[in-house]
Amino acid sequence: MKDYFKVDEWKIIEEGFDPHYNKVAESVLSLGNGRMGQRANFEEAYSGETLQGNYVAGVYYPDKTRVGWWKNGYPEYFAKVLNAANWIGIDVTLGDEPLDLAKCEVLTFRRELNMQEGYLKRSFKAKTESGKEVGVESVRFCSMVDDECGAISYTITPLNFNGEITLTPYIDGDIVNKDSNYDEKFWDEVSKATTNDGGYLQLRTKKTGFEVATATKIVLLQDNAPLEFESTPIEKEKYIGTTVKVNVGAGKSITLLKYAANLSSQNHSKEELANKATAVINRVAAKGFGTILAEQAAAWAEKWKNNDIIIEGDAKAQQGIRFNIFQLNQTYTGEDDRLNIGPKGFTGEKYGGSTYWDTEAYCVPFYLATAEQKVARNLLLYRYKQLGKAIENAKLLGFKDGAALYPMVTMDGTECHNEWEITFEEIHRNGAIAFAIYNYVRYTGDEAYLGDYGLEVLIAISRFWSQRITWSADREQYVMLGVTGPNEYENNVNNNWYTSTIAVWCMKYTLEVIDKVKQADQAKYDELAAKITFDEGTESGRFADIVAKMYFPQDEKLGIYLQQDGYLDKEQLLVTDLPATERPLVQKWSWDRILRSVFIKQADVLQGLYFFEEDYDLETIRRNYDFYEPRTVHESSLSPCVHAILAAKLGDVERAYQFYLRTSRLDIDDYNNDTEDGCHITSMAGTWMSIVEGFGGMRVKDGMLSFNPLLPDEWKALSFQIGFRGSLLNIRIAKEGTTVRNLSDNSVTVMLNGASQLIEAKGEVLMRT
Structure with a gap:
């Protein structure tokens, strides 16, 4: 699907309508404001292929894990962000014919995401089965100023007929997640009301009891002047609507302005939700569409002033980075430390909208450099506040004495990933939490964070590692058995180099922080040690012994670190040996075949060399890069950015450039044939890193910024x-x-x-x- 969208430095443009790509376009053209978001679904009814998606941040449901067996410690549910009430809907009937582009001849079509000013615009001309031709133009956005609100301007023009047009703006809460087990619906109705110009619908989630009140208000315009109208209210189970009939002459236009608000019980009392939603929507509507659209443009201008990256001479590269930055800024604003960054943001429901290790490994650097310090700090506090549940998660797996295993997937700190090889074995996520603390302090100089919050997390994580690691009498070294590294195309391996490396680093860093906190404030350290019953003599000694005696697999002949024991026993094929028809492997091969192959999903050994590059000389990095990259299929969105950064460090500007294009245009060009279920939001922060850390060569050394720039030939x-x-x-x-x-x-x-x-x-x- 390469080159489906037009190249434009500030816009993503779909010119012409191809229904086969509609779900991809719905993902790429999604909108959000950190508090709510939506896919680029049509306002009017569409009976073709579509993935409906409206989301409210922090609202989720514990969907029962659907497996036929259970093991101790296995999560009881898979938490997922919920498809919330559809507030954008506007049914349109031309005479007695419903407007539906799946049943019309589409004469012209254009959909564009304006990233500079933060809105989605769509225009089309269509012919119905009876020959009626109609033109439509809509503009909508999720407000960055009033972050519980959105607005739509929907203009319809009969082109070759006079007659009655029926408009029915509505709120539909009778919705379902595509991935819900047993087709379960997750919302119950609480209350609703309709008025001549709108109304509200209040819903409650089953089990979790979140409540969301969605309110709308409509205005009709003709010739840019308000038009008086009478409407017929519609009320059904979990649904309200307002039907308006208007006679319009050929060539004349009618505009429906629809304002909407989504207020959650996370931020307001349940008893006041409906009244507050109504008050908010009245306040925003009173400003007028033109005013709030101008406010939106001004808010985005302020963001771009500090966040923009300018690439001169390469429009595709420029479009790519701006798209990534745009999506990051409308996904997470850092105002609420209860929220985090789902891998799909507000663009789809895959991965449940939950928090993964992506946040700490990839997103923290972006927010450190482009936002106020509190934004990245809130991402760390999110994990600190869930430390108790991380200790509970570890206890379920048999760990004790305050050892913590942070979840692979979570909404509230409870592990809810439903694949055993990830839940039990992909434990390197613990290291990413610790590395984020290190990265934050290194960047900001906020060493007070260590005594206040960081050390407590680091000790709990190191306790986990010290219990998870095994002493091998045969090797006379410590080993790490039965793990899954970042390369998820390997399961249940022994001595994954990356996992062992980050585990040892965690314990070493914890020992350093213990000394640092003691020197800064002995009383604070003593208080913490008493709180968590930390026996420094015994536990620190164990940490230090593991650091000194850990086994790391390597091959001296090749001069590389082995991804895990036995990796070289595999048939050593390269990606170039794979026919294009067999990729992506995850869609074309059996899981058994993938696991037996040499092929790597994403950076694994190279992830460790990226994190800890100061510990390795350039030739060591080069040997490992040249060995592992040709075996990597990059079927994880998190892979190209790490390879771009390392290639730039090695001075391989051409490979760095190619990997940058791949990470920046991963969703725009649908590289992995999976954009239809949502964009890869967390990897977009990796795209930013591939520019700043890759071509900019930015690092933090000895408390100051360091740059070693590199410019691709394609860029001026x-x-x-x-x-x-x-x-x-x-x-x-x-x-x-x-x-x-x-x-x-x-x-x-x-x-x-x-x-x-x-x-x-x-x-x-x-x-x-």
Whole structure:
């Protein structure tokens, strides 16, 4: 499906309608504002292939895990974000013919996502079976200013007929998740009401008891002037609507403005939801569509001022990075530490909308550099507040004494992943939580976080590792048995190098933080040690012994770290040996065949070399990269970005560029044939890293920023902005050299190509190539 969308630096454009790609377009053109979101479904009825999706942040359901057997510690449910009430719906009837593009001849069609100003616009002309031709233009958005609200402007024009047009804007709560087990519906009605110009519908989730009140208000315009109307209210189970009939002459237009609000019991009392939703929608509607659309543009302009990355001379690359940044900004704003970042954001229901290790490994760096410090801190606090449940999760698996295993998938801290080889074995996610603490403190300098929150998490994680690791009398070393590494095309392996590496690093870092907190505030340390019953002499000694005596698989002849024991026993094929017809493997091969193959889903050994690159010389990284990348099929969205960053570090600018295009356009070009069920939001933060850490070569060393820039031949220049410890820097990389501008009122020192550079307030330095 390459090149389905038009290339434009600020827009994603679908020109012409192909129903086979409709679900992909619905994903790519999705909208959100951190509090609510929706797929790019049509407002009017559509009987063709579509995946309905409206979502309210933090509202989920514990769907029963559907398996025929159970094991101790196995999750009881798979938490999933719920498809919430459909507020965008506007049924249209032309005379007695319903408007449905699946049953019409589509004469023209254009759908575009305006990323600069944050709205979705759609226009089309269609001919019905009876020959009536009609034109429609709609504009809608989820407000970044009033983040519980959205709005639609829907204009319809009869082109070759005079007659009656019936409009029925509605709220439909009788919806279902596509992936619900046994086709169960998750919402019960609480109350509803209709008025001449709208109404509200309040629903409650089964089991979890979340309540959401969705309210709407409509306005009719003709010739840009308000039009008086009478309506007929409709009330059904979990549904309200308002039917309006209007006579319109050929060439004349009628516009329906529809304002909507979604208020959740997470933020308001259940008893006040309906009244508050009605008050909010009246307030927003009183501003008028033009005003709130202008507010939306201004809010996005403010975001782009600090977040934009400019690539000169390569429109496809430019479109790719802006799309990724746009989706990240409308998925998570950091205002609420109860919320996190689902792998699909507000674009689909796959992966349940839950939190994975993606947040800590990929998303934290983006928010550290592009948002206020509290945003990344809230992502860490999300995990700190769930530490108790992480300890409970570990206890269910037989661990004790305060050992914590963070869940692979969660909404509230409870493990709810429903595949045993992931739930029990993909334990490296624990390391990502610890690495995020390290990354946050390294970047911000906020060492107080360690004493207040971080050390408690680190000790609990290290306790888990110290119990999970086994002493091998045969090797006279510690080993790590029965795990799944980041490469999920391998299950239940022994001594996965990445898992062992990050486990040892966690314990080593924990020991360092213990010393640091004791030196900073002995009383605070003593209080924490008493709270968690930490026996420093015994436990720290165990941590240190494992650090000193851990076994790591490697092959001295090849000079590489082995992904796990026995990896070289596999038939050593390369991806180039695979026929294109057999990819992606996950869709074409049996699971047994995949597990027996040499092929790698995503960075595994290379993930560890990316995290801990300072511990390895360049030639070690190069040997491992050159061995593992040709065996990697990149069928995880998280794979291309890591490979792009490492390729740039190695000076392999062409491979870095190709992997950047793949990660930045993964969904736009549907590389893995899976965009129809939602975009890959968390990997989009990896795309940002592939620019800033890859081509920008940005690292934090000794408390300062360091840059080692690299510019692809295809680009005239690259520029981006970085917030760091109260300073804001603009970095521009061009053929003639790299310019670093200090946009702050304080001076700052950076490392540029290994040389220290002091940049005065509002000053700049140029290092020529």
